[in-house]
Amino acid sequence: MANIIISPNKYIQGNGELENIAKHTNNLGDNFFIIISTSGMKRVSNIINHSFSNSDSNLTFEIFNGECSETEIKRLQNLFQQNKCNVVIGIGGGKILDTAKAVAFYENVPVVIVPTIASTDAPCSALSVIYKDNGIFDKYLLLKQNPNIVLVDTKIIVNAPSRLLISGMGDALATYFEARACRRANSLNLAGGHITLAAETLAHACYKTLLLEGYKAKLAVNNNVVTKAVENIVEATTLLSGLGIESGGLAAAHAIHNGFTILKECHELYHGEKVAFGAISQLVLENAPMEEISEVIHFCKLVGLPTNLSELGIKNINKDDIMRVAEACCAEGETIHNMPFDITPYDVYAAILTANKLGSKLS
Template identity: 65%
Template sequence: MFKSIISPGKYIQGSAVLKDIRNHISNLGESFFIIASDNGIKRTKPIIEESFNEKKCNLTFESFNGECSKNEIDRLRKILKENDCDVVIGVGGGKIFDTAKAVAYYENIPVVIVPTIASTDAPCSALSVIYTDEGVFSEYLMLPKNPEVVIVDTEIVAKAPSRLLVAGIGDALATYFEAEACLKSNACNMAGGKITKAAMALASLCYETLLEDGLKAKLAVESGVCTTAVENVIEANTYLSGIGFESGGLAAAHAVHNGFTVLEQCHHLYHGEKVAFGTIVQLVLENRTMEEIEEVIGLCLDLYLPITLEDMGIIEIKEEEIRSVAKATCSEGETVYNMPFEINEDVVYAAILSADAIGRLYK
């Protein structure tokens, strides 16, 4: 079995780098299909149009409907074809990135990712998470390549609500622990190979950066400024976690996240907020030391990430609901089976309730 590490063709991060987007992607094509939210189009369209002002090309902006579903992907593919576009650009957050990557994959054209928030590690990956139109996890779409270019304008990202940056920290929080679990079980990473030392080093650096700069970055963003800590956390959330999870592998934390998507009470949470609690559940599954668990819970408390079921929106704990989460977590093909020991619904159910009990000690 081979080892592998994969990444986007080019990663660019810095203040006001969106102004130079033409210089970074003009070699990819001549007709660009730009997917963003209504607000994302309002914020970035003038900057993108100005960048392309001196080059004759077609720019087609289309609003995202809000869910990375098969129906939304098909709708956007139709509009792309009608405008004869040969490059997809996803501007915004995780579900827009996953949708843009899926559209580009089915149309066999390049994709460029432009985060305006740092809430997930989706920008760099060769993966799209597909949901139903109602927002319930459906499947992972494994892609043959990573995005051609990822452009992160930290001036824009730092202006987003701090909750989004914190959600990205919650998502990135799982990276090292999931990669380590995959290494112990000799599981394959998301690229289909075994884990390299480089991937583990990036995953470890990701966790260290979050512990060192996570709270400082949150406070800076809340103060309306972009500091070195903010820059570091944006890189950790986007690149270190992106390469770390994909080339290191996923395990229980993200499977637990997928499990919680079956509960309507949790639909108000961002992806990374659910992953943060899923990380605590994974640590309980592994029977980690209280010192290790307290370190993660301490960061979550500093950032107001969920550490209990009540934080997840589950006010009244009902056995049948938590068991439905455990069942979904243990669905066939889920990444929870990358854990280095036997997994079943009862074990996951117990870990969820135990994680909740531990979390309540700190409330």
């Protein structure tokens, strides 16, 4: 089996770079279908319209309904076809971006990804996470290629709530540990091959960047300003994590996230917030050195990521519920089976409860 690494055709990041979207996309098509939220329309539609004002391109804006589900994807496909569009642009958070990628995949057209928040590593991947209409995880949709363009305007990123960037750090936090587990297990990555040295290096650089720059970036974003630390963290959460996860592989941390989606108490949490606790739980599963577990928990506390069940919204622990989460984590096809040893629901149950105690006690 070959070693494989995949990536977007082009990654663009900079302060105010959305103003140049017409220039960056002029070779992809001339009839753009733009999936965006209501708040996104208020924030960026004028910038986009101005960028395209000197071109002959047609723009169709469509408001996202809120869930990356089969129902929403099919609705948007119908509108794409009715407007005879030939390029999809997704502008917003992870679910909008995953939906845009899915629509482009089914319509076999180019896709441009414009994150307005840095809350997940979804922008760069050839993957859409599909949920049921009620918000429960459904499946992974593997796409035939990565986005044609990923365009990140850090000026927009820093004007979103800081909790979103912190969530992105939580998602990125698992990148190195999951890639490391997949390498040890010789598991296949999302590209269908084994991890390359480049992918593992990117994943490790992602983790080190979080530790070095995460707290400084949080303080800057709290003041809605772009600093070098912010640029570095946005690149880590978007590009380094995206490539590291996709070409490194997913393991227990994301499976544990998926398991927690069955509990209504966790539905108000962002993806990366649950993944961060999943990373701590994965380290417990691995029986990682205490120094490493402490380093991760300290980082989470420093930037404001959940380290225990109470911070996940589970104020009263029902052990039957935790076992249901564990059983969901171990479902057939889940990424927890990429770990380098066999795992049972009881193992996950024990790791979650132990991670909860560690996260509650360690400073």
